[in-house]
Amino acid sequence: MTAPVLTRPAPPSWTRIARARVLLELRLFLREPQQVVFSFAYPVLMMVVFGSVFGANEVSPGVSFSQYFLAGIAATGIMLTSFQAVGMGIAEERDRGDLARLQVLGTPPLAYAGGKAGQVLLSTAAQLALLLAVAALVYDVPLPDDPGRWATFAWVSLGGALAGTVLGIAVSSGVGSARAAAAGIPALAIVLQFFSGVFFVFTELPAWMQQVAAVFPLKWMTQGMRSVFLPEQAAAAEVAGAWEHGRTALVLLAWVVVGTVLAARTFRWRRGA
């Protein structure tokens, strides 16, 4: 059989594959009960627990417990759907042989990362919408009504989700097996939550814990979220006496850059080649 002599068409662009991957990643995410419960629904569960236990108690005059902790829970949700879900997911895909398949297909790593990022952004948006709805409707947390606060909410969420995604990709290269990832990554996430003032009022934590937390994004995401959900006068109660938006943006951006470089340099389709 002689094939007609023509050009072998170029393989599809990386953006086309990335788009297909976003849909695939979403499907897989939704079909993984573990992900749905421990990453997606977990913040809502936290909200229910905090709301039920502390009810309308006040952290400070005019700031209810539910309101204060909504900030930390939203930030945690972003970390779970990005950093934790991505880190565990990739380790599992590597063990399962999914990534070896992608490698032999010549999948551009950028298309793979793009698929992850797209899935993270969409599932994070859905998660936050659900969380805010529950907080507002069930626990009477007042939601902001000025666009400036929503803009802050948007960039803090976006920065946190992107940092979490690239750091999740990076951590999956170092963590080893899926089993190690499933044990190590959530443990790391929990420790960060304790240090970053998700479970306690941040200013009541020992200074050394505050300083450790200040290195990582979660503390800054939580603080950024407080600036969205807490009244303006609450800024005075922060460690710096202000919301520190500039510094928050800088830390998140720095982690996006560091995470991207780390992810790009350490990413492997398979363990040990």
Add this chain to the structure above:
Amino acid sequence: MQKDSLLPTTRALAADPREEPPDPGPVISIRGLVKRYGGRAVVDGVDLEVRRGEVFALLGPNGAGKTTTVEVLAGVRRRDAGEVQVLGVDPAVGDRAWRDRVGVVAQTTGAGNALTVRETVDHFAAYHATPVPGGELLDLVGLGATARTRVDKLSGGQRRRLEVALGVQGRPELLFLDEPTTGLDPVARRQSWALVESLRAAGTTVLLTTHYLDEAAHLADRVGVITAGRLVEVAPPAELGGELRREATVRWTEDGVPREVRTYRPAAVLRDLLAAAPGELPDLTVTRPGLEDVYLRLVGVPEEAVR
């Protein structure tokens, strides 16, 4: 499997037309390939050329280095020494356009995820310029009836077939099949053979590994026997073993005792035997070694061990 039922298959799988007329050079050329693990050479100086359009089978015992060789050729494992060209490109630096021309079915089957079979092939269609249509692809590997089953719920053999489907989906010019039929039932094996035959008819070059000698004999234009990382012989299946092949064994029973003589000239032995025999020679046979016998001797298994 009827030949004519394969005709549409052949068309479906025709490799993508390419710019230049197929160059006459080898599709795979390996010189002095070495791969070491912790100082131990598991591939130890392999030289090999595979021609365009050829089906080449690598045979060899467990741990001989077949998978390692295939992985180096497929560009997923680094080598320690040697020159390797696959479709004119060093696989260690093969880019996306190169990978697009190469199909790979690895030895290890993925555990599968929560997607259905059909969703999986539909998704991976997005990775190729001119993929084989999904329904056709599933029929080719006999997965048409399981299209709606989740991949992680498939049987091992079914997952194997899906891997094969994904390996040929992009109409590769060169296909690596590492033990494609291990774990398949006899019907599925024949189906895989038919697939390889139609690939060959469509001009695809195939490098496969197998432990089934009948498979190698049936499919391959040439086979290479690799043992302890060295390629000990390369020949068409019917000629493998050269001298070993021509040695015949004459067996008969004399006074109730089985006798046998090995010879390159069985006719002469028979003449002498018949001349000396008073009547019938019970259990008289003349046999030549089959592929399996030759293979066992090539890989150095002492005959007593397998008798």
